[in-house]
Amino acid sequence: MTEFVTIMIVKMVVIFAAVMGTMTYITLAERKILGYMQIRPGPNRVGPWGLLQPIADGIKLFLKEDIIPDKASKAVFVIAPAMALIPAVMTIAVVPFGPTVTILGRPVDIYMADLNIGILYIFAVSSIGVYGIVLAGWASESKYSLLGGLRASAQMISYELSMGFAIVGVIMMSQSLSMVKIIEAQQGVWFIVPQLFGFIIYITAAMAELNRTPFDLPEGESELVAGYFTEYSSMKYAMFMLAEYINIITVSGIVTTLYLGGWSGPVLPPLLWFVIKLLAVVFFMIWVRATVPRLRYDQLMTLGWKVLLPASIVNILLTPIIMKIFGYL
């Protein structure tokens, strides 16, 4: 029992630190890649090649004045950023980074928990993050925040539907909700091949769920200043950013697990394969940000309700036929 708890805590700290580290450098990678795509160098003053930029940003945000507007509902205003971050961190628990390996003579899984309801757990916990955003918008007592929070919640719940329906196809093929079992079911063919349609729906809906460009209306700076976190400063503002970038890692991890075969791949160790695939998905999201302009709000709602939702339902009906063709049935 003591050994189990020790392994658990060590694993938790290592995974948490690794995700935090990756997250800070994804912010730099995003600025660098966007920079080069727009033919400018991006951050390059702090440290060689701008490598110390995320650390400088972190320290700066940490040391800034913590402003609580006098009209704001104080308790909710303080709790809201934490409520956005906590679910984001908790979803990491079931992302399977690698299979069981032997460290110091003991078998250790490179994931925190393999729940038999894995994917359902991710959906349940990640949707709690919406509360953080709605409450932040409501508690700030600012018009921009309120509108930003409303927009964000409407957008996130609209796209959550298509996301949920899109993964039904994957569950039908893997016959399990466990993340590890889903990877094991992809030893032959990655699910991106039979579930290509579902993959396109999922990644579009996931980007909307993350409020990434081209779906970043909740924080559309040209109309809403910064949306739901307009009134936030210092570490509370950083908390929303942390939550956003941790969610990017989690979503990329889910895409890798559900559609790209997880840790499976030739020659290289499984953990490395998982990281490569995960970073490829992150790069894809940054690439989309540099390429596609922001949608209008009515276009956003039309895409969610009139295109992705019917398409994801049709995908469920198509899946048995696809499974017959690929010989799963």
Added chain:
Amino acid sequence: MINYLPILSLFVLAVTFAFGTILASHLIGPKNPYREKLSPYECGMPPVGNTKERFPIKFYIIAMLFIIFDIEGVFMIPWAVVFKRLGMFGLIEMGVFIAILLIGLAYVWKKGALEWE
């Protein structure tokens, strides 16, 4: 239940981290508040009117539709896990269910609940 222990411990870590850093930065950061700084941001102008604005009822309809469709989604996930064992019966049953769902969506669409002007 032992499977859920890592999740509980991660929850404790996340809560400690979130509130710990918020509290620490609150204590470390400078404090120099004045009335203008603490008023809601409105592009530098004095704030106009009430901050609890009225907002379109559209958002309410979207929330209601979400609950309906989300519950239907909840039915599909357990079905998807066992649908091979249910065989043809399960497939036709779910086909009927999805057909009703699509009729519902078509009705909502026709009624104009999905329009944003």
